[in-house]
Amino acid sequence: MTMSPPRREPSPTRRERLRTATVSEIKEGARRLLVSGGPQAVSLRAIARDMGMTAPAIYRYFPSLEALIKALADDLMDELAATVTAAGEAAGDDPTGQLGAMARGFRRWSIEHPVEFGLIFGTPNPAFGDLQAECGPDDPGARFGRPYLEAFLRLWQRSPWPTPPRELMEAHLGPHLEPLWLSQGELPIEVAYTFLSGWSRLYGLVAMEVFNQLRWAVTEPQALFEVEIAMFLIQLGAQPD
Amino acid sequence: MTMSPPRREPSPTRRERLRTATVSEIKEGARRLLVSGGPQAVSLRAIARDMGMTAPAIYRYFPSLEALIKALADDLMDELAATVTAAGEAAGDDPTGQLGAMARGFRRWSIEHPVEFGLIFGTPNPAFGDLQAECGPDDPGARFGRPYLEAFLRLWQRSPWPTPPRELMEAHLGPHLEPLWLSQGELPIEVAYTFLSGWSRLYGLVAMEVFNQLRWAVTEPQALFEVEIAMFLIQLGAQPD
DNA sequence: CTTGCATAGTAAACGGTGTTAACGCACCTA
DNA sequence: TAGGTGCGTTAACACCGTTTACTATGCAAG
Structure with missing residues (x-):
């Protein structure tokens, strides 16, 4: 498995799979907070807390809270x-x-x-x-x-x-x-x-x-x-x- | 002018006049911030800053930011x-x-x-x-x-x-x-x-x-x-x- | 006139927020 | 095995709402 994509064309690597999973988890957390507490309750820190992470980590996936909300x-x-x-x-x-x-x-x-x-x-x-x-x-x-x-x-x-x-x-x-x-x-x-x-x-x-x-x-x-x-x-x- | 209301029935005293004027000024500031920066921009600290006051003073006029927005x-x-x-x-x-x-x-x-x-x-x-x-x-x-x-x-x-x-x-x-x-x-x-x-x-x-x-x-x-x-x-x- | 009190302001502090910077660890690749 | 990249951390800055304790001002009654 040197560099040839084995299965399909995109062939998501392990890292890519983890990444999209984390992106989904972030958006799910955002939606959960949105539903339970309204728009004001959606905060990077709360999302990260629910995921067992710290807030700045989310910036590896979304450039800002605003962008996260937009994606959601x-x-x-x-x-x-x-x-x-x-x-x-x-x-x-x-x-x-x-x-x-x-x-x-x-x-x-x-x-x-x-x-x-x-x-x-x-x-x-x-x-x-x-x-x-x-x-x-x-x-x-x-x-x-x-x-x-x-x-x-x-x-x-x-x-x-x-x-x-x-x-x-x-x-x-x-x-x-x-x-x-x-x-x-x-x-x-x-x-x-x-x-x-x-x-x-x-x-x-x-x-x-x-x-x-x-x-x-x-x-x-x-x-x-x-x-x-x-x-x-x-x-x-x-x-x- | 011991205790008799001289002019009209409500007879706003000097303090009451000042108070309603301040209430109006607060709401005007809130609206200005609302218009210029959206709902998120309406903050007690910003309103107070524009009035040359400090934020806790607003609590003499409104019990919370939420109540202020409601009044507005x-x-x-x-x-x-x-x-x-x-x-x-x-x-x-x-x-x-x-x-x-x-x-x-x-x-x-x-x-x-x-x-x-x-x-x-x-x-x-x-x-x-x-x-x-x-x-x-x-x-x-x-x-x-x-x-x-x-x-x-x-x-x-x-x-x-x-x-x-x-x-x-x-x-x-x-x-x-x-x-x-x-x-x-x-x-x-x-x-x-x-x-x-x-x-x-x-x-x-x-x-x-x-x-x-x-x-x-x-x-x-x-x-x-x-x-x-x-x-x-x-x-x-x-x-x- | 003076005493007293309600009113309206202050500064300080607590816990929360988005965001940035500097840093470290782990994994993938060459 | 060395190096770089992706992903996470901690610390810090600048805000925010709100509460507390405190201080002046001004009004009103004795």
Whole structure:
């Protein structure tokens, strides 16, 4: 075993395996602290303490606390995107059914992981790194919105739904959607508008529920959520049930 | 001037005047730090330093940093509510015009004060006190939603708009709206639903714009906002313009 | 006028934080 | 077997919130 990689191309050496394991352990500790004590509770010293290490050692793996949080947020976004995609795939062939399932999957994950949701979608804390600063085709938002967009597109090709007049959207919205075209390819503007409208409604409802912004009015936000889902899907041509 | 209050009923004594002035100065300093450096930058020591004081002195005015932030958030909520109310009152008599103006007023304030918006409506930070913990008729959310609700109610009495079937809303939504009835009085359930739906859509759009959650798709969130406002008001029976 | 007390400030200290620097140990490789 | 690199340590700096003990100031009553 002089220098030839024996098994696969990357052939992680022993050191590399240990390293990625430590990276994972650090992020797991960070998440544990995040969940149990909120963002303020995530400290290098506490993570290191839980691992039986000292804080400066973590700098061998992350350049700063901010970078650690950013990496954790990336992982969480992946987890959420996978959950949403799986929910859509488990919902059969009907695109409206898929959309409903993905929306419910998004809400469920967010309700079950409120602190993580806050880290991903909440106040962009300058000290925790301006997430959403990047703006390319690999933006987390784009990665996350793609399954929704694809379902909307399939539905549109199968059976379009009523939208605002095309020329109105072309005039007002079209000129400002270049990033969307760039990351997701060309789309009918009706699909783009309905996606953006629906995504902002979904985000608003879930964020308000997670952030306790509805408690002053509603005891069971899920009821409001289900009514909104139903109304939205009906507007898309689904049969009311 | 032995003990008789000379002027008004409260008759702020000299000490009380100085005290409230200091309280204001502390909150102003906190807001300045918040705006310039984010929530993490708000520290008692920094505030005191800017005032030419030492940190423990602030404990004569606030029991903790958390309480200070909470008081600041209360003030900001008042400022936002006043802005929104003023925008509605400046919009004439048409309730739909008032609703549009209040929605634009909400967005404008939020865009111009993104960090303050994050403090009020963003991630509820356990360390910064669980805002929205309380849940009475004087809840900040209730105080803030009232002008919207009143405009919806006036419009409903003047000319109702199409909604989901009343019995469906009574069955699914009605049982969970007690807090709303308690804080705002009895309302037609159509008004309650439309308010909640519209408020969550408004919140979603504005929060996504403020939190940079739309940049991956849209360069000018205002365009999307205006289209959404127009569509919503048309649904309420307004004339498209 | 003087006594007394509440108020508002101070300095010092405790335990916590992120981060940097200097150092040592262990392993891998040549 | 020698050397370098990766990974961990300790010590230190500069912050932070908070508590304690102490000191002036100014108001009010005797």
